[in-house]
Amino acid sequence: MLGVGALLRPKSIPTRRGTQAYECGEDPIGSAWVKFNIRFYVVAIIFIIFDVEVAAVLPVATQFKEAVLNGGAGLVFAELFLFIALLILGLIYCWVRGDLEWVKGVTLNAPKK
């Protein structure tokens, strides 16, 4: 609830408008567009996957301490391990297939599909 208060905080930018001189900045050569780089998109997708993973592990992690103290920790650990292992597998897959390379062309295995 308190976060809402922070979110609704009014934006206070008191600016004093001086003479609005027309300013000619550096002249951009060509249009202001960036060539399409898919690596940004790939990074964002991988982020979402791992983020959802963290969000799913969080509630389980809060129960781990109790499980350790009251027994049954092995089971919880096995479940956690399975979850994280599968995602490590996914990361390894991406890594080996060269999807994590930022600069394309330095890929180790050129993907063949």
Place this chain on the structure above:
Amino acid sequence: MPANSALFAQSLTQWTQGTWFASVPIWVWALVSALLVIYMLALPFGGIATYVERKIAADIQDRIGPNRVGPLGIFQFAADAIKMISKEDYVPPGGDRFLFNIAPVLVVVGSCAGFVALPLAQYLVAGDINIGVFYIMAITTIIAPGILLGSWASENKWSLLGGLRSAAQIVSYEIPVALSILPVILISGSLQMGEIVKQQGWQSGHFWNVFHNPFTLIAFFILFVGGLAETNRIPFDLPEAESELVSGFNTEFSGMRFGLYALGEFVDVFVMCALVTTLFLGGWQLPFVELDKFMITLPSGLIALIQVGFFLGKTFVMVFVVMWLRWTLPRLRVDQLMGLCWKGMVPIALFNILGTAIWMWAFKGQSMLQVALGLFSGGGSSH
């Protein structure tokens, strides 16, 4: 309601019983306390941090730094703020005015809202939210779209590139940060910030979380480095200050909008350092002191003050290290940066989680110290 806020609310209602304050609903108090924390703590910190940073930079570079405005140049930040406010309201022609305006707001709201959940002392939390740690993690992700939109609205392809890289960087380093928070959650069993700090007391020989087991030690460093990257600080400030990008995503921002960006960045640095302090360095816990004994003897106001002092002290040490690193380390190239994240920190962080889980399982949740003591004393260590 979580314990801390309930106590605070109770004491408030008792205190305001006879006055007209009593009729004010509790949510107003909540709002007021949140706003107070933001305006009295976050924003001044942001301002003073600029001054401190320049002084530290000067010291490391063997010069003096700001020393004209006020004694030792202390009021430099006020002078800077006044200068920024009075600057011309410039929006790049062809730029998107609406986005140009809201982008810095998103950044500042995202970082200031994180302040609300920080545990300053045992009973001094503006909002001890049930999902405390997660809330901070969540609310600081609002910064990334802010930077991205601002860079787009600048209608400047270097800004755009800087903003894109910055967003990609922030988003990538969210993962090691989130994964490093997990070992602490495993140990503490709760997402509430107050709870996490309370469990790092000395009463059971379980000291600060960073010394709990070797994996949390590594997680501490990963969280710290990840926090550096999240806030675009050196050695990860490629989107900001690279020579090929002019000033990166905030090239076209001037005056108060730039001020808001810079403020948001410093406040974010503070929130990240405070997060590290809370999760790993014991928050407001005094080292080697059993808090329960002291609670009875000293007046609670004094205790709160001491605890706040310790919390701020530890956080400021971390902030100092952040600033120190800025003038010490070179900048990482963008592919090194991404490689470090996905190929270095994420695997290490994942193994930290598993390692902590194994440790807890094997040693029944005891810290290294407790295990060592247990071995030496031959009996069971207290828990």
Place this chain on the structure above:
Amino acid sequence: MKWILLVAELLTVGSALIVAINPNILYSAVFLLFSFLGVAVMYLFAGADFLAGVQVVVYVGGVTILILFAIMLTQWLYRLKLKDIGSKFVVPGVVLALGLVPFLHRGLTELGKMVQAAPPEKMAEFAGSPKTALIGKALLTNYLLPFEAITILLLGALVGAVWLARPKA
């Protein structure tokens, strides 16, 4: 306290309207962000604090960035002036969307009333305990299979996404 909920609902529905109607696709994406935030606040009012956090982390932090990347990196996408083909549906759409708000409001506040009408010991247990712990317990016992299935789903999504993004040799 109720008016905050109303504000959040109006924000969500209003932003969603702008997402649908606005010809500028970037503005649509930005208002989608506000819509997500509004949904997160509504989750808070329904008592699902953990879910609100997940909403912000995954949607605001992830999906919004994804959409913004897609828009900003595709030149022709930005120049597209989205002319709504069914422009005659705008007014009924607005009316329908605004008519949704009272239902939402009623639903969420009824949920709150139901919680308060429950027997005191159950309510105390429900209100006091962190929902995250409850979710965690449930995920470990009753819903273990869905929990592990989530990871397989995520793995599939990961592999699929990077496969699609691969340069075709």
